[in-house]
Amino acid sequence: MIVWNAVQQTLRQVRRNPMRSALTTLGILIGVAAVIAMIALGRGAAARVNQDLAGLGQNLLFVVPGTPGQGGPGAAASVRSLDVADAAAIAREVDGLAGVAPLVSRGGVAVYGGASWRTSITGSSGDYLTVLKWKLARGRAFSEAELRVGAPVCVLGHTVHRELFGAVDPVGATIRVGSVSFRVVGVFAAKGSSSFGQDQDDFIYVPLATHQRRITGSREVAMIFLSAADPDASGRIKTDVEAVMRTQRRLQPTDTPDFFVRDMKEAASMVGSITSVLTSLLAAIAAISLVVGGIGIMNIMLVAVSERTREIGIRLAIGARGRDVLAQFLIEAIALAALGGIAGITLGLGLSLVATSQLGLPLEIDAVLVLLPFGFSAAVGVIFGFFPARKAARMNPIDALRRE
Numbered sequence: 001m002i003v004w005n006a007v008q009q010t011l012r013q014v015r016r017n018p019m020r021s022a023l024t025t026l027g028i029l030i031g032v033a034a035v036i037a038m039i040a041l042g043r044g045a046a047a048r049v050n051q052d053l054a055g056l057g058q059n060l061l062f063v064v065p066g067t068p069g070q071g072g073p074g075a076a077a078s079v080r081s082l083d084v085a086d087a088a089a090i091a092r093e094v095d096g097l098a099g100v101a102p103l104v105s106r107g108g109v110a111v112y113g114g115a116s117w118r119t120s121i122t123g124s125s126g127d128y129l130t131v132l133k134w135k136l137a138r139g140r141a142f143s144e145a146e147l148r149v150g151a152p153v154c155v156l157g158h159t160v161h162r163e164l165f166g167a168v169d170p171v172g173a174t175i176r177v178g179s180v181s182f183r184v185v186g187v188f189a190a191k192g193s194s195s196f197g198q199d200q201d202d203f204i205y206v207p208l209a210t211h212q213r214r215i216t217g218s219r220e221v222a223m224i225f226l227s228a229a230d231p232d233a234s235g236r237i238k239t240d241v242e243a244v245m246r247t248q249r250r251l252q253p254t255d256t257p258d259f260f261v262r263d264m265k266e267a268a269s270m271v272g273s274i275t276s277v278l279t280s281l282l283a284a285i286a287a288i289s290l291v292v293g294g295i296g297i298m299n300i301m302l303v304a305v306s307e308r309t310r311e312i313g314i315r316l317a318i319g320a321r322g323r324d325v326l327a328q329f330l331i332e333a334i335a336l337a338a339l340g341g342i343a344g345i346t347l348g349l350g351l352s353l354v355a356t357s358q359l360g361l362p363l364e365i366d367a368v369l370v371l372l373p374f375g376f377s378a379a380v381g382v383i384f385g386f387f388p389a390r391k392a393a394r395m396n397p398i399d400a401l402r403r404e
Contacts, residue, residue: 024300025340027293028380032344032373033351035283039369040352042279044361059098059228060131061238061263063090063245080249080258081220084208087125089248090224094240098229099127102221104211110160110204112175117163120203121177123211124225131227134205139171139186142207150209154182158190158201175204180214182206193360234263293340293377294384301333301388326389333385334378341377345370 063086065079087102105122126147128134139155146153154175161170170184182204191200212219226241228234241261251257349365356363 020300021336021339024297024336025293025343027296028337028340028377029293029344029347031288031291031293032341032377033348035373035376036345036348036365036369037351037355038285039279039283040348040363040365041355041359041361042276042283043364043369044356044359046276046279047362047364048360059231059234059264061226061228061234061241061261063224063226063241064222064260064262065258066260081222082224082259083219083221084212085219086245086248087221087224089244090226090241093244094226094237096229096233096237098227099130099225101125101128101131101225101227102208103128103223103225104208104216104221105203106211106215108177108215110164110175110177112164112170112173115164117160119157119160121206121211121215122203123206123208123215125208127227128205128225131225134191135189137187137189138169139184141186147207147209150207150213152180152182152210152214153185153207155186155188155205156184157188157203157205159199160202160204161187177204178215238263291380294337294380297333297336297381298384298388300336301329301385302391329389330382330385333389334381337377337381337385338374341374344377345374348373 063082065082082102084102087100091097091100101124103122103124105120107118108121109116109118126142126144129136129141136155137158141155142151142153145151156164156170164170164175165173170187173184174181175184176182188201188205193199206215208221226237228237238261242257245259245261246255246257249258349370352365353363355361
């Protein structure tokens with residue numbers, strides 16, 4: 001009964017001072033909305049990254065040059081590169097591989113007729129399509145003879161096709177990259193942008209031998225992609241690849257490796273940890289608004305106590321107990337915080353929907369995401385409303401009645 005009376009009193013005070021009530025709850029509203037939106041965005045980004053990694057498959061591994069902890073000026077120049085012989089040794093000596101795709105890439109300007117487009121020229125083996133799960137929308141892949149002799153042929157990414165040819169079928173046409181002419185034999189199906197905003201379709205695929213002879217003039221490769229025939233065998237394959245690479249690079253058992261071997265399970269775990277930390281950080285920053293809103297509630301409640309001193313004195317004089325007054329003002333503070341929390345949830349869900357839609361992220365919202373900020377806003381009402389409520393409950397009825 002006491003609680004219901006306090007709630008009714010709170011609603012009367014809200015209707016009596018709508019502007020003050022709105023300003024009091026504004027901080028809570030903004031805080032709850034910001035927390036929900038930040039967590040939703042963080043979850044959506046994590047889900048998008050996981051989707052991209054899952055699209056590559058749990059059986060993907062990659063080898064890149066470099067030493068753990070290496071950095072600083074001149075570090076990049078000191079890294080020993082990979083080469084075709086490393087990829088050949090892995091393909092020859094490691095069992096259970098579905099494909100090996102050494103890769104090298106360099107920027108260049110592709111020209112066709114009066115159109116030109118700056119893009120990335122990627123050279124790789126015939127396993128490139130299998131390992132990285134590329135599908136052709138038009139044309140064909142390279143033949144074994146074209147790969148072996150380094151023929152001047154290419155497959156266009158969807159973006160390059162659109163920029164150079166528009167809606168025209170480019171298969172059979174000849175484009176120029178620098179001083180080299182390439183005959184187009186196929187077009188990849190579109191993949192779209194990655195989680196990090198990179199256009200995955202903005203590249204031209206050429207045979208590795210062609211790239212090395214006519215573009216880079218070197219047998220070095222940037223990395224080696226591997227595909228395990230059995231995803232459950234990726235751990236064993238990783239160990240075998242490391243052993244082969246140590247032999248290839250003539251490393252002693254005590255030598256620090258100058259290469260990395262990673263699989264997608266490790267990459268997914270690492271990305272998940274990073275996005276989790278970033279989401280928590282963003283939510284913590286947004287939660288500061290809730291604290292600010294709580295301070296606003298406390299200030300407004302202190303003003304309300306001062307304005308209603310005579311009312312408090314009358315209630316105490318006719319028999320109300322101090323805990324009754326404490327409950328009334330505490331429930332008012334909680335109710336104001338709860339109203340701000342409900343409005344904040346509505347605004348936060350709306351912002352989350354709009355933001356994830358604009359950024360192309362999945363909307364990851366559950367009951368916990370909604371109830372946690374709401375519970376926190378109610379807790380803010382209790383914490384910051386207690387001091388004004390206690391002040392009202394401890395008033396001397398005689399002194400309160402003397403107040404003008």
